[in-house]
Amino acid sequence: MKDMNSAQNNVSDLLKLARKFNSFYLSGLHQGICKPFIVAGHQVGLVRPDVLKYLQRFPEVFRIAGKYVELNPAFRDYKERTTRVADVLQKLRKENEICALKGWRDECFEVSTAFYQESLLEMDRSAICLFGIRNYGVSVTGYLNHPSKGLCIWLQQRSFTKQTWPGKWDCFVSGGLAVGFGILETTIKEAAEEASVEGELVKKLVPAGCVSFYFESERGLFPNTEYVYDLELPLDFVPQNADGEVESFELLTAEECIQRALSPQFKTTSAPVLIDFLIRRGYINPENEPNYRYLVELLHVPLQSIYNWPFTHMVAAAAVNGDDQGIYDDN
Amino acid sequence: MKDMNSAQNNVSDLLKLARKFNSFYLSGLHQGICKPFIVAGHQVGLVRPDVLKYLQRFPEVFRIAGKYVELNPAFRDYKERTTRVADVLQKLRKENEICALKGWRDECFEVSTAFYQESLLEMDRSAICLFGIRNYGVSVTGYLNHPSKGLCIWLQQRSFTKQTWPGKWDCFVSGGLAVGFGILETTIKEAAEEASVEGELVKKLVPAGCVSFYFESERGLFPNTEYVYDLELPLDFVPQNADGEVESFELLTAEECIQRALSPQFKTTSAPVLIDFLIRRGYINPENEPNYRYLVELLHVPLQSIYNWPFTHMVAAAAVNGDDQGIYDDN
Numbered sequence A, B: 001m002k003d004m005n006s007a008q009n010n011v012s013d014l015l016k017l018a019r020k021f022n023s024f025y026l027s028g029l030h031q032g033i034c035k036p037f038i039v040a041g042h043q044v045g046l047v048r049p050d051v052l053k054y055l056q057r058f059p060e061v062f063r064i065a066g067k068y069v070e071l072n073p074a075f076r077d078y079k080e081r082t083t084r085v086a087d088v089l090q091k092l093r094k095e096n097e098i099c100a101l102k103g104w105r106d107e108c109f110e111v112s113t114a115f116y117q118e119s120l121l122e123m124d125r126s127a128i129c130l131f132g133i134r135n136y137g138v139s140v141t142g143y144l145n146h147p148s149k150g151l152c153i154w155l156q157q158r159s160f161t162k163q164t165w166p167g168k169w170d171c172f173v174s175g176g177l178a179v180g181f182g183i184l185e186t187t188i189k190e191a192a193e194e195a196s197v198e199g200e201l202v203k204k205l206v207p208a209g210c211v212s213f214y215f216e217s218e219r220g221l222f223p224n225t226e227y228v229y230d231l232e233l234p235l236d237f238v239p240q241n242a243d244g245e246v247e248s249f250e251l252l253t254a255e256e257c258i259q260r261a262l263s264p265q266f267k268t269t270s271a272p273v274l275i276d277f278l279i280r281r282g283y284i285n286p287e288n289e290p291n292y293r294y295l296v297e298l299l300h301v302p303l304q305s306i307y308n309w310p311f312t313h314m315v316a317a318a319a320v321n322g323d324d325q326g327i328y329d330d331n
Helices: A013-020 A049-055 A078-095 A097-105 A182-196 A200-204 A254-262 A268-280 A292-298 A313-322 B012-023 B048-053 B076-096 B099-103 B125-131 B181-193 B201-206 B254-262 B268-280 B293-298 B311-320
Strands: A035-039 A042-047 A062-065 A068-071 A108-112 A117-125 A135-146 A150-158 A173-176 A205-216 A220-232 A246-255 B035-037 B042-047 B064-065 B070-071 B110-111 B121-122 B135-146 B150-158 B173-176 B207-217 B220-232 B246-254
Touching: A013 B125, A042 A049, A042 A078, A042 A108, A049 A062, A068 A078, A068 A292, A078 A097, A108 B246, A150 A182, A150 A254, A150 B246, A173 B064, A182 A200, A182 A220, A182 A246, A200 A220, A205 A268, A205 B268, A205 B293, A220 A268, A220 B064, A220 B070, A220 B135, A220 B181, A220 B293, A246 A254, A268 A292, A268 B201, A268 B207, A292 B207, A292 B220, A313 B173, B012 B207, B012 B268, B042 B048, B042 B110, B042 B125, B048 B064, B048 B220, B076 B099, B076 B121, B076 B254, B121 B125, B125 B220, B135 B181, B150 B181, B150 B254, B173 B181, B173 B311, B181 B201, B181 B246, B201 B220, B207 B268, B220 B268, B246 B254, B254 B268, B268 B293
Parallel strands: A035 A068, A135 A220, B035 B070, B135 B220
Antiparallel strands: A035 A042, A062 A068, A108 A117, A135 A150, A135 A173, A150 A246, A205 A220, B035 B042, B064 B070, B110 B121, B135 B150, B135 B173, B150 B246, B207 B220
16 A cells, blocks of 8 residues: 655645644654553543653652553542642753753643543643643734735744744734633733734634644644634734734735745744635635645644544553553554 | 543534534444455545445455455556446446435546545546545535624525435535536536626635535445635625526525524535634634534544545554454454
């Protein structure tokens, strides 16, 4: 049977980019290398070997049994799980060896089951990539239909002092969904802080779906879902940053945006939002993009079910059956 | 480990509908029951046992070897594969036993590899569901922003003489991608034939992505990808059918559309286009739909890679290794 990568002709630049921000998804989740992370009977993530070696030092918190890493099931509730995990992370943070923890945020993300969104614990935002926990955020595309240039989009350059992707080009406005904040609420908050979008303009925010992709970097695993919002801006609007996290803003044509997204100056994990917007607006379309349907697929990889079906379900079955030749084996 | 279906609370009506049009996807592709269909070394589909029993009678065309059904690899090219398969289908059609073939169309769909869209053969449209061949079509949502009713959408009722889904409510305009027709070309052709969209109005068609889902019915397997187009219509536009395939048209508010889509009067496999449109327009949004992100996921299931990774890739490896305990086994 031919390998899916055997014929490399006809691969567009956008598809190459979509493969890049899905580096972990397209690796087959490093089948056999990472261990499922289980909390209260639910798989909520994956742990890489480089992280596992740190967790092994805390057997009272993380049980590493065969093919799994399990948060001690004796922890009774959300609060106890949160505290016990935070203790370990603070110890590791002080040792200053794990790159991701150098960006400690003092802002927690929720760890929950995918389908019914049952909250299991919360964890500092910087740490969730160590466990491959699903990460939710919001992104706003600020755009306008320019009388002579056509579709134009405001991009932001991230501050050079940011812990992640400093100085890179990014969407107009974006932010993570921290514990206690709603989706629209976060969008409105971030739009005000990052770009001074306020008053009547806020009412023009239009939710338009979400993009999901699974990226991996040296720092960790990023199964990201971004709720996307569109915001048509007046021709004379100029975004002003209010929280010091933005270096500058620039208004680009759609074509310039694509070129920027394809360049190394763009935050890889923000490209899906931009590509999705340009697809929804018809700028990228079946007539000009040979890999259109596969591109759309790679903007919506099945993160909500990736830890339940089909892989882990079968692994669970194999484990229950005492089958040591489970499908996560590399041989 | 808890089953993903154990907690049935908080499941919205729209999620129930999304599960319905993904009945085959969510069954885990009937793991162990259907056999991969291989053409020229590529898996292009799946064959159910009820179809397999007919194919077994034609061993010179379909080789049923272990876990696979393979089109005879001695067939040299597109033309020979097409002719040999058509011969079998015509014989079966004459026997008048297979429900799907009663709707013979004299219109061929292409059978191709997913990623690089290499054409392998063509097959009558009515037969592709027997082999689980990926099916591509176009759909247009004709809408308007009504001064008093807000977002409104034109729906069509299918003719009672149609072979499939007679009399059911459907999108404004839709059609399958037949051999030799482009995507935009098909959209324009269908918009003219089904609803008399012509002239300047055609230029307002906006491509806006695609939806993918995997439905199963008694007739067969439907891994469908629909290229979606939006068309804003003038307030005074009234669609007129020109090809006799439409019973009537009706203009509904967004809320009425949702109710119609949830009713048994709606063509199940057209609901994804409508839901996707209402999500992209912000009518269905994270604040009013509790299963929003999972709903978006079920509008974009990974059909382009479903026959290659992860299942079949591993099955192929198991077959190569002579491993009889492959993952398709039910035990």
